[in-house]
Structures are given as C-alpha cells and as structure tokens.
C-alpha cells in the first residue's frame with residue numbers, strides 16, 4: 001500500500017497520507033511528499049492541492065523509530081520548503097492532532113483548515129529538542145510571536161479555535177473536512193493568494209517581553225524550552241533563511257544531548273508501560289463499575305480518577321458521618337478542578353452523579369473491581385476483605401491500595417484469591433500518574449492484565465512490582481532518605497541537602513518533602529516493625545517525631561513553619577534535638593550530595609532488579625519520575641547510572 005495517494009476533484013488534487021497508526025513522517029512519507037510536489041507542479045490540470053490524512057489523525061509527528069538515528073534524506077525542512085515553494089497552493093486539512101513535524105508540514109502549506117476538534121502543537125521540547133523544520137521560524141510569522149512562544153516553549157497543543165484566532169489556522173470546519181477543504185481551496189483560487197509563511201513579516205518584540213518569556217520558559221529547569229525561545233527570538237531578528245540555519249543547528253545539537261537521550265528513554269518507557277508484551281494476548285475481564293472502600297485521602301482520589309475516566313463508582317465508608325465526609329472529599333476534588341477552569345459545572349455535576357456512597361457493603365455486589373483504601377492496619381484491612389469476600393461476585397477483582405503491608409497477609413482467607421491484587425496509587429490519586437501493580441502468587445494473568453488496562457483507562461502509568469517492603473518506590477525512597485540522613489549525620493546542613501536536590505531538578509529536597517507529607521508515616525511504619533520484634537535502629541526522623549515534630553502539620557519537622565507558614569525555616573530546635581547524633585558542620589558541594597543520593601537510589605534499584613521485584617530498569621525510572629518527582633529530563637536514577 002502506498003503511503004501517499006492522489007486523486008482529483010476537478011482542478012483540485014487531493015493528496016492523502018496513509019501511514020497508520022498516526023501518519024508519522026517516516027522517510028517514505030517525506031519522499032512521497034517530495035515527489036508529489038514535483039508531479040502536481042507538472043500537471044496543468046491541477047490548480048490547488050488539498051493535503052489530508054487517512055485514519056484517526058493528521059501527521060502526528062516524527063517517526064519514533066527514527067528517534068536518535070542519523071537523519072535520512074529528504075530532510076523535513078527541505079520537504080516543508082518544497083511544499084511552500086510549489087507552483088500550486090497547498091491546503092492542509094487537519095483532523096486529530098497535527099504535531100511537531102506534522103504541524104510544520106501544515107505551515108509549509110499556503111493554507112490550513114482544521115476540524116473543530118483538531119489540535120495543533122509543537123511538542124518537541126518534551127523530547128529535549130526544539131522543532132527542527134521551521135517550527136520556531138514559521139510559527140511566529142503565521143501566528144505572532146506571543147502565540148509562537150507559548151506553543152513552542154510549553155510544548156502543549158492548542159485547539160483549532162484558538163489556533164484560528166492566532167492565525168495559525170485559516171478556517172475551522174464542522175462536518176465533512178475533505179469536502180470543505182476542497183471548497184476552501186477552490187474559493188482561495190478566486191482571490192489573491194496570501195504570502196507563504198516564510199515571506200510574512202514578523203513583529204519585533206521589546207526586551208521586557210523576552211525577559212518575561214525567559215523566566216517562564218526557565219521554570220521547568222531543562223534546557224530545551226530556553227533554547228526554543230532563543231531560536232524564536234533569533235527568527236524575529238534575522239532573515240528567514242538565516243533563522244532556519246540557526247534553528248537547524250540548535251536542533252542537531254540538542255538531538256545528541258544527554259537531555260534528549262534521557263527524555264527519549266522516558267518516552268519509550270512510558271509508551272511500553274501500559275501494555276507489557278508479556279500480557280499481550282491475555283483476555284481482559286470486563287470493567288464497568290468500580291467500588292472503592294474508604295473515602296479518605298486516597299479513596300476519594302481513586303474515586304475521582306475513575307469518574308474522570310467515565311466509570312461509575314460505589315463508595316463504601318464505615319458510618320454515616322464518614323460517608324458524608326467521603327462524598328465531600330470527592331466533591332472537593334471536582335470543585336478544585338472547576339475553580340482552576342479545568343472542568344465545567346455540568347461535567348462536575350455529571351461526575352458526582354456517578355458516585356453512589358453508602359455504608360452498605362451489599363452495594364458492591366455488581367462491581368467488577370473494588371479497591372480498598374482504608375487505614376493502613378492489617379486488622380482493619382482483613383476485616384474489609386472478609387466482607388468483600390462475602391458480598392462481591394466471585395469474578396470481581398479485589399485490590400488493596402496498601403503502601404507497606406504484605407498483600408498476601410491482607411488476602412489471607414479470601415475466597416478466590418486468584419482475583420486479588422495490589423493496586424498502589426500515589427497521592428493525590430487523581431493527579432499522580434504512577435500506579436504500582438502488585439500481584440501475589442495466586443493472582444491470575446487475566447486479573448493482572450485487566451488491572452493494567454484499567455490503569456491505562458485512568459491515564460496512569462502502571463508498573464508491576466513484586467512483593468517487598470515498600471514495593472519499588474517506597475523502598476527506594478527509604479534508602480534515599482536514609483542516605484540523606486547519613487549526610488546530615490556527617491555534618492552536612494539539612495538545607496544544603498535540600499538545596500542540592502532542588503538544583504538537580506526535584507521540586508523539593510528530601511527533608512522539605514518529608515515535612516510536607518508528614519514524618520510520622522515512616523515513623524509509624526518503623527514502629528510497627530519494632531513491635532513485630534524486628535531490630536530497627538532509631539533514625540533522626542524518629543527523634544524528631546518523638547519530640548512532636550511531625551512536619552508542616554505540627555508547625556515543625558526538619559524545619560520550622562511558624563504561624564502556619566509553608567516556607568521552611570532552618571530550625572534551632574531540630575539542631576538541638578539532633579546535635580548528639582550529628583558531626584561538626586562541614587561544607588560538601590552540591591554535586592557530591594547529588595551523587596551520593598543518586599547512587600543510593602540506583603543501588604537500591606539494582607537490588608530490586610536482582611531480586612526480580614521490578615521487570616526492568618526502565619520501570620524503576622518510571623516509578624521515580626511519576627511517583628517521586630524525579631526530573632524526567634534526567635531520565636531516572638537507573639538511566640543516569642547507565643543501567644538501562
């Protein structure tokens with residue numbers, strides 16, 4: 001099958017790209033376009049060309065199989081230039097998403113029309129790149145500098161209506177895209193043609209504009225958005241051809257950067273995560289109604305995530321008051337989304353209408369999957385599963401959200417243990433993308449595969465974990481925190497450790513983030529092990545908790561938070577409490593701190609791999625990036641340690 005076909009509607013040629021699944025710009029597509037311009041230029045019967053795609057989307061970007069490979073001719077900038085220089089005007093007819101090179105091809109066309117639900121964007125910064133085929137040069141000429149800066153430095157696509165307002169799209173089309181595009185092309189032939197994008201004037205912007213844009217592009221901490229901004233600025237101050245050379249130089253430089261390699265690694269890990277090859281041919285169980293037991297922090301978040309994915313939810317709480325509180329917790333999440341402009345009032349009402357809340361476990365009788373998110377106490381959890389075993393169908397999947405408890409102990413005595421599994425969401429569960437999936441020896445593959453499919457439906461990245469204390473993520477977190485405490489014991493200031501990890505790219509250092517989450521969680525877990533007879537030595541954290549310092553919620557933890565403030569202040573009280581355990585202060589530079597903490601993570605990761613707890617090093621990196629704030633442009637601890 002040809003990736004490019006051409007047919008005629010009178011004097012309009014309709015060129016269709018058919019390169020499933022997303023019409024990526026493979027070498028064959030680039031060659032096809034290159035050749036097609038020549039063929040149609042030579043055809044006197046053709047006066048204009050509509051470029052459209054078969055399947056679910058317009059060209060959605062580069063061919064991922066060519067990522068990181070040497071470029072193959074014809075290069076995309078040349079293809080785009082050639083379309084622009086065609087003797088006949090080309091009209092891009094966009095549906096789905098025109099992304100990256102796809103949108104650059106569209107910008108080479110003289111006109112762009114788009115279905116009303118289409119999106120256009122230049123997401124290259126997400127891969128550590130800048131657009132490489134005129135995205136930073138044509139976009140400001142077509143849509144203005146402000147729109148270009150937003151589109152290119154954020155990497156976030158925009159809808160057709162907004163793109164049209166900016167001038168990036170000429171018309172938004174309802175209904176028959178191809179027919180309307182042909183009509184548009186015919187009408188355009190009646191008028192004087194506009195200049196091609198490369199010849200349009202560009203508005204110069206004042207210094208303050210660039211300063212502001214730099215500040216906001218720099219927020220992410222990685223270099224690609226800043227380099228993209230530089231390229232747009234250069235394009236506003238230099239002629240087109242020079243700007244194109246400059247853009248290409250930066251593009252080629254970034255292509256071989258460590259940041260781009262890291263982001264490619266994460267991209268492929270994310271793509272692979274929801275559909276592991278080992279689960280490919282396994283039959284999924286139907287999932288239409290979800291039960292959630294416990295409407296606290298996690299249960300409410302899980303319920304909201306399910307509602308966002310269109311799944312009806314039955315919420316079980318322990319008494320009438322807790323039912324009301326659970327419903328209020330869920331309502332609070334949607335109210336927050338409305339306030340931030342992310343959800344309409346109708347959608348909010350629809351989300352809440354899909355929640356049934358009760359104390360009556362019998363309401364779970366029709367649920368296909370029930371997630372338990374009650375207190376982290378084995379007795380409470382086992383009592384819940386005893387009830388679930390009685391009221392749920394024998395083929396209903398039963399999952400626990402436990403953080404640290406052994407799922408096997410929770411499921412002990414459950415009828416049909418083959419449908420039991422650990423499903424460890426992260427807080428806030430409607431936001432955080434990671435789900436650790438923890439099967440037991442009894443769990444059947446159908447249950448495992450179905451839970452992977454559910455995670456995908458919820459927009460999450462599922463990672464399978466074997467059973468060990470803390471699973472993959474919390475086990476590495478424990479080691480990371482222990483190493484951070486060792487640094488403090490060696491005389492490094494708490495604030496210096498946090499500052500180093502922030503400079504690396506974490507939003508918060510280990511101590512600040514523990515203050516936010518609460519020091520008592522890890523403390524109680526250690527106390528549990530001690531109560532069970534294990535020899536668990538005291539940590540610095542334990543000393544603080546025993547002194548009542550549990551973090552922000554008690555006004556102090558590693559730092560002080562006077563009068564409800566959220567800004568950490570170095571604490572004399574903490575210094576006093578820990579003084580007997582901490583060596584004389586010494587300066588250690590940030591690089592050393594970072595390297596100590598990263599290698600602690602990578603070592604634990606390696607142990608996790610050796611024990612078969614994680615299936616791959618890439619899975620461990622996903623856990624750290626999506627569950628623990630590891631900066632994605634660094635690729636994850638295993639990638640950095642060269643273990644991928």
Ligand code: NAI
Pocket residue numbers: 293294295296297298299316317318322326372373374375376377380384401402403404424425426427
């Ligand atoms: P939470 O204390 O906010 O909520 C627990 C809820 O369970 C309460 O609303 C309580 O009324 C309800 N509950 C207790 N016994 C019940 C019963 N027998 N039947 C029905 N409802 C009952 O606790 P949170 O933070 O939501 O944690 C829940 C689970 O999720 C725990 O296992 C925890 O380890 C785990 N988890 C917590 C995370 C967090 O960051 N908070 C992260 C990941 C997992």
